[in-house]
Amino acid sequence: MAFFNSSSGGESLFRNPIALDYDYQPKLVKYREAEMKQVAAAIRPLLQKRSGRNIFIYGPSGVGKTVAVRNLLQELEQETDEIIPFYINCWKSDTSFKVLLQMCDAIGYRFTQNKRTEELFDVVKKEINKMAAVIVLDEVDKLEDADLLYNIAEDVFNKSIVLITNRKEWITELDGRVKSRLTAEMLEFRPYNLSETRGVLQHRLEFVFAQGAWEADAFEAVVQKAASMQDIRAGLYLIKEAANTTEERNSGKVNATDVAVALRKLDEFSIKKSDDLEGEERFILNIVKKNNNRRIGDIYAAYKEAGGGIAYKTFQRRIAKLEDDRFISTEKITGGSEGSTTIIKVGQEKKLTEF
Ligand SMILES: Nc1ncnc2c1ncn2[C@@H]1O[C@H](COP(=O)(O)OP(=O)(O)OP(=O)(O)O)[C@@H](O)[C@H]1O
Numbered sequence: 001m002a003f004f005n006s007s008s009g010g011e012s013l014f015r016n017p018i019a020l021d022y023d024y025q026p027k028l029v030k031y032r033e034a035e036m037k038q039v040a041a042a043i044r045p046l047l048q049k050r051s052g053r054n055i056f057i058y059g060p061s062g063v064g065k066t067v068a069v070r071n072l073l074q075e076l077e078q079e080t081d082e083i084i085p086f087y088i089n090c091w092k093s094d095t096s097f098k099v100l101l102q103m104c105d106a107i108g109y110r111f112t113q114n115k116r117t118e119e120l121f122d123v124v125k126k127e128i129n130k131m132a133a134v135i136v137l138d139e140v141d142k143l144e145d146a147d148l149l150y151n152i153a154e155d156v157f158n159k160s161i162v163l164i165t166n167r168k169e170w171i172t173e174l175d176g177r178v179k180s181r182l183t184a185e186m187l188e189f190r191p192y193n194l195s196e197t198r199g200v201l202q203h204r205l206e207f208v209f210a211q212g213a214w215e216a217d218a219f220e221a222v223v224q225k226a227a228s229m230q231d232i233r234a235g236l237y238l239i240k241e242a243a244n245t246t247e248e249r250n251s252g253k254v255n256a257t258d259v260a261v262a263l264r265k266l267d268e269f270s271i272k273k274s275d276d277l278e279g280e281e282r283f284i285l286n287i288v289k290k291n292n293n294r295r296i297g298d299i300y301a302a303y304k305e306a307g308g309g310i311a312y313k314t315f316q317r318r319i320a321k322l323e324d325d326r327f328i329s330t331e332k333i334t335g336g337s338e339g340s341t342t343i344i345k346v347g348q349e350k351k352l353t354e355f
């Protein structure tokens, strides 16, 4: 059987398939000029050997937070050797120690073995204090402790700290001593509207495929879905999956049926079955389902009553994780008769993570 007969497929539909990879960094970040300008303004004093400002970026998933900031770092790197750009994803490096390992790696310091967190911080601090740095901590709410933030704010001089998260509440929940030292500007990334969503996806489409590779209604179906989900990543996923289906049927034109196949896959992917959750999270989700729309304190009490054993702080972290994965949603109520609290609701969709 000739399953892999390379001569049968003809030319690939994709001209630049790499541009659909999740970590691909497009040169142009459309519709984010104002936001990028604000971040650049916070960093700019570093170029004049003064301290920069700190900035806290928040907004939902797939709205260009990471791509916009990484773009700025790239530009900065081309502009000057006097500022060290650090980009760290705290999902992957979720403790002060792991973040510092990444920072050591970025400055080319290799003698990290057997070193303690404080020693690593010392190395990084000395290096940065020779010049200046932009320190981006993406997905910062995944960081287990805020010690490093405190230390950087306190002991590193010429720097801008850029914190990125989906959860605006994270900053309000931050330890007061850290918060007051950070004094970060807040910057919201709003979802793109329909025409912006179309613009971003169109631009990528033209880069990845030859002209005429997509039927107009097929592309429009992708745009509509991505706009309704307010998530560019979902649109890129659909583009890739639909074109794969087109290739599988040896056609050179993506049509609405190919997109329909991709849409089904997206739905299966989005509604991640709760069976995939780890034990403790599934247990908590079940408690939330039985106590929908109630306050977090009540839900924690129900959890304890049902035999749950984790401490409240850890419980809060698990709730935040369930929210990130869109199993639940939360709503902050401030200034009610019993003070501030959080209401928890069973959610509909899982976050479409990197594909
Ligand atoms: N304005 C834009 N121009 C080009 N590509 C974009 C733009 N906005 C988003 N994208 C693309 O959409 C995808 C999601 O963007 P990005 O990773 O920046 O989202 P995010 O806001 O950081 O989401 P999350 O909170 O889930 O990390 C990326 O592949 C990115 O390249």
Ligand SMILES: [Mg+2]
Binding pocket: 065, 066, 067, 138
């Ligand atoms: Mg991101």
